[in-house]
Amino acid sequence: MNKPRIMAIICAALTLVFVFFVTRDDPVSSRTVEEVAGQLTQSKTFDTTGLTLRSGGEFKKTFLLSAGDYDGIVYYSADSIMDVRELLVIRLKDEAQAEPLVEVIKKRIEDKITLFNGYAPEEEALLGSYVLESSRGFVMFAVCANADKVLEEFKGAL
Amino acid sequence: MVFSSAVFLFAFLPAVLLLYFLPLCFWNRRLEDHRKNLVLCAASLIFYAWGEPVYIILMLLSIGFNFNIGLDIERCADDSKAKKRILMAAVVFDLMLLGFFKYSNFLIGNVNSLLSADIPLLKVSLPVGISFYTFQILSYVVDVYRGQVKAQHNIISFAMYISMFPQLIAGPIVQYSDIEKQLFGRRHTPEKFLDGVFVFIRGLGKKVIFANAIGAAHTEILSGGTEGLSAATAWLAAICYTMQIYFDFGGYSDMAIGLGRMFGFEFMQNFNLPYTATSIKDFWKRWHISLSGWFRDYVYIPLGGSRRGTGRTILNLAIVWSLTGLWHGAAWNFVAWGAFYGILLILEKYPLAGIVPKIPVWVRHITTMIIVIIGWVFFSCESIGDAFDLLGSMFLLKGNAALDSQWMYYFRGCGFSLLLMSLSAFGAFAGVPKPRNKYIGILCSVCVYGAIMTLCVISLVSDTYNPFLYFRF
Numbered sequence: 066m067n068k069p070r071i072m073a074i075i076c077a078a079l080t081l082v083f084v085f086f087v088t089r090d091d092p093v094s095s096r097t098v099e100e101v102a103g104q105l106t107q108s109k110t111f112d113t114t115g116l117t118l119r120s121g122g123e124f125k126k127t128f129l130l131s132a133g134d135y136d137g138i139v140y141y142s143a144d145s146i147m148d149v150r151e152l153l154v155i156r157l158k159d160e161a162q163a164e165p166l167v168e169v170i171k172k173r174i175e176d177k178i179t180l181f182n183g184y185a186p187e188e189e190a191l192l193g194s195y196v197l198e199s200s201r202g203f204v205m206f207a208v209c210a211n212a213d214k215v216l217e218e219f220k221g222a223l
Numbered sequence: 224m225v226f227s228s229a230v231f232l233f234a235f236l237p238a239v240l241l242l243y244f245l246p247l248c249f250w251n252r253r254l255e256d257h258r259k260n261l262v263l264c265a266a267s268l269i270f271y272a273w274g275e276p277v278y279i280i281l282m283l284l285s286i287g288f289n290f291n292i293g294l295d296i297e298r299c300a301d302d303s304k305a306k307k308r309i310l311m312a313a314v315v316f317d318l319m320l321l322g323f324f325k326y327s328n329f330l331i332g333n334v335n336s337l338l339s340a341d342i343p344l345l346k347v348s349l350p351v352g353i354s355f356y357t358f359q360i361l362s363y364v365v366d367v368y369r370g371q372v373k374a375q376h377n378i379i380s381f382a383m384y385i386s387m388f389p390q391l392i393a394g395p396i397v398q399y400s401d402i403e404k405q406l407f408g409r410r411h412t413p414e415k416f417l418d419g420v421f422v423f424i425r426g427l428g429k430k431v432i433f434a435n436a437i438g439a440a441h442t443e444i445l446s447g448g449t450e451g452l453s454a455a456t457a458w459l460a461a462i463c464y465t466m467q468i469y470f471d472f473g474g475y476s477d478m479a480i481g482l483g484r485m486f487g488f489e490f491m492q493n494f495n496l497p498y499t500a501t502s503i504k505d506f507w508k509r510w511h512i513s514l515s516g517w518f519r520d521y522v523y524i525p526l527g528g529s530r531r532g533t534g535r536t537i538l539n540l541a542i543v544w545s546l547t548g549l550w551h552g553a554a555w556n557f558v559a560w561g562a563f564y565g566i567l568l569i570l571e572k573y574p575l576a577g578i579v580p581k582i583p584v585w586v587r588h589i590t591t592m593i594i595v596i597i598g599w600v601f602f603s604c605e606s607i608g609d610a611f612d613l614l615g616s617m618f619l620l621k622g623n624a625a626l627d628s629q630w631m632y633y634f635r636g637c638g639f640s641l642l643l644m645s646l647s648a649f650g651a652f653a654g655v656p657k658p659r660n661k662y663i664g665i666l667c668s669v670c671v672y673g674a675i676m677t678l679c680v681i682s683l684v685s686d687t688y689n690p691f692l693y694f695r696f
Binding site: 073076084087088122126133201202 | 277280281285287288291294313316328341343345347349351439442446447448605606609
């Protein structure tokens with residue numbers, strides 16, 4: 066066999082190995098966004114009292130992202146400007162959506178922290194303790210008093 | 224990394240240009256060409272790795288595989304059967320890679336829906352630019368097989384052709400035969416460089432000033448869904464998207480062509496005032512020319528084109544347009560979009576062939592524009608259901624109002640932008656006379672493009688809404 070052919074076969078074999086490793090672990094969760102978010106809210110790990118479940122349009126206005134771009138979204142936020150609690154659970158269509166989405170959420174939370182800085186220290190502290198997690202085809206973002214527990218519950222729900 | 228980002232404009236590009244134009248091997252022209260190619264290749268890989276640190280490995284392996292396939296095909300030049308086997312192996316392998324990353328979850332999703340199965344989706348994300356660089360790779364191996372080009376023996380030059388950052392992410396799809404002669408000995412002149420800068424800024428302006436603004440308007444109009452939209456507002460949304468996609472993708476292509484020119488390359492034109500088309504066939508001769516050309520050269524003509532009778536031509540057109548739709552995305556709305564154009568082109572080619580030329584040009588132009596706007600509805604929506612929903616609003620099929628105050632509100636916001644964009648899209652600015660004196664012409668261009676660049680920088684600093692629509696393909 067000639068050298069280029071051997072090299073081509075080696076490259077093809079390495080490509081297959083690469084594909085295997087890229088897709089091997091952490092498969093996308095088969096649960097729906099409603100199931101995952103439901104587990105967080107029904108168990109009261111995330112208390113939705115005083116919060117409103119928002120539509121895709123309201124999500125779009127808040128994050129400048131189209132809800133239709135994702136497999137599903139559940140978004141809770143408060144009507145009062147001073148209530149900073151939020152829960153956002155998104156099921157991605159494609160893993161590549163995770164990074165830009167996380168960036169948008171981070172940017173928004175940073176802007177919000179700046180907004181509350183200096184005059185609402187409790188809200189600022191709550192915002193500072195937010196959790197943002199991307200895992201198994203989902204992105205979850207929560208601002209609440211027990212954010213760490215919400216994160217744990219989210220991981221278990223996937 | 225995107226062209227319309229501060230890190231690209233103010234760090235990456237200046238650094239690459241500096242390294243590229245430093246005459247480190249000035250005493251030997253050939254060596255200097257090699258050095259320039261090496262700089263461009265390394266910069267392209269860094270550019271790609273910036274956004275895809277994992278999938279750079281896939282691209283490198285793909286480059287290694289196809290580089291060697293090219294050499295192997297050349298080695299078997301006298302053995303047509305062996306040559307064909309190698310080509311088939313390469314085409315199948317390259318298409319399987321593209322298919323796996325782009326269509327596997329689409330396939331699983333459809334199987335799950337049809338059979339009520341619960342096959343878990345794969346954890347795969349679409350490597351940026353894979354649709355574009357796979358097509359470039361295929362053009363290379365097929366052209367080597369056909370004997371139209373010689374196999375590339377320098378892996379740096381080959382890697383540079385595949386990964387060249389100006390057109391890596393969203394085209395234009397550069398066929399190897401078009402660029403082979405430019406890999407070595409391409410000319411660099413101050414005029415060419417300056418022209419490249421101007422074309423790049425023009426593209427940046429189209430993207431940042433026009434596409435982003437009208438894209439935000441489109442998002443705002445449809446932010447509450449299609450429920451309760453008046454027909455006029457629904458049409459306004461569709462027109463906004465029509466302009467957004469042209470200025471977004473056309474802007475990106477201009478940037479790619481401009482950057483290519485700065486580095487001494489001449490890429491093919493990808494858009495030629497597509498919204499001035501007077502038929503669907505004419506539209507596709509003007510829109511994404513590099514993709515249409517690729518499908519013509521590597522799918523339609525090898526299938527027999529229009530040489531094997533009416534039935535076969537219709538079948539070939541149906542295949543090409545289904546593939547064109549699927550190439551754009553793994554979703555049924557893209558298939559519908561491709562089929563929509565396939566059917567229209569077949570109608571234009573056969574039953575309407577004698578009628579269309581007799582229709583007044585202005586009627587043909589308006590009809591084409593309406594069809595194109597409807598086509599973009601399929602393209603912009605996330606599902607066929609959403610597309611028909613919006614079309615229902617546009618054509619008063621949902622019991623909605625024809626006109627309402629909401630339309631006036633949105634039109635006030637984006638009407639002027641739409642007017643400017645329409646004038647530009649219809650070529651109104653193309654006929655602006657240039658000063659006769661060369662130096663006054665350059666001075667005028669510097670002032671105009673300097674102003675556009677300033678506006679772009681201001682927009683980039685203050686605006687976060689900055690997606691390129693064609694990145695996801």
